[in-house]
Amino acid sequence: MAKKADIWKPIEIENIFTGGVEGLIGIEECTEYDLNIVSKKKTKNKLPRYKESPIKRKKKKIDEMSKSKSKITLLANDLFSPSKCGNTTEIEEISSDMKLKQDTLNLEVWSSFGLPNSILKAIEKLEFTQPTQIQSLTLPAAILGRRDILGAAETGSGKTLAFGLPILAGILKIKEQSTNKRISDELMNNSDSEESDFEKAENEIHENEMGCIKSINNVEFKQKVVSKPLYALILTPTRELAMQIKTHLDAVSSQIYR
């Protein structure tokens, strides 16, 4: 890991909330990063040799960016604040390890971020052999450090999985905990244990249920509320982006439950 510096900075949120929430909400931003825009020569009279789908183009771009460390120099040396997370030695080890392995194709670097095995398998199946830079910087902080992160990186740099994988990892953890609890309850009560309403609702959920919603003004809610737990809510400025994120996270989660 590069030298420690205060690159992630707390954002003052005074005057936004009227008290009573101190310590509950904290936002940090990373401002000191460079985007080295690679200028492209104008090809006025030249037609493109071939056309690729936008997804293929993005994936290709990601592969190129993962190989070339110089294109985005996004440094976040203070991913984990020692006061909040404690074990900085472990974090530094992970990060330096990560740097060494960045050019090689293996899953060790992904697993050093604390991702569960099922997600690692999904990543392998999707052939995301190494994380992109924004993913390397955010995943350990979000999963191991349980930090809230405000990150920025250029389009096509892999931001969706940077926030999506911690969400999926968190959901898997909740599900694992509730399964363990159910098993231990059953053992304790010699089976026949009553499920709580929450557990019942949770069990009704299709394993891979993800959806896009659109907002409509002045909606009247019907009395009957479906009591399914909401594990995560991702808000996007456009419906197109919501669909893109859903497709992307579906691609990972469908591999998890295969």
Ligand SMILES: Nc1ncnc2c1ncn2[C@@H]1O[C@H](COP(=O)(O)OP(=O)(O)OP(=O)(O)O)[C@@H](O)[C@H]1O
């Ligand atoms: N680690 C990775 N290795 C290879 N491909 C990846 C990796 N992470 C993401 N991708 C692929 O790169 C493409 C772009 O990723 P993504 O859509 O997350 O970028 P983004 O930064 O969110 O872009 P935008 O700003 O346009 O929303 C997707 O097709 C995705 O499948």
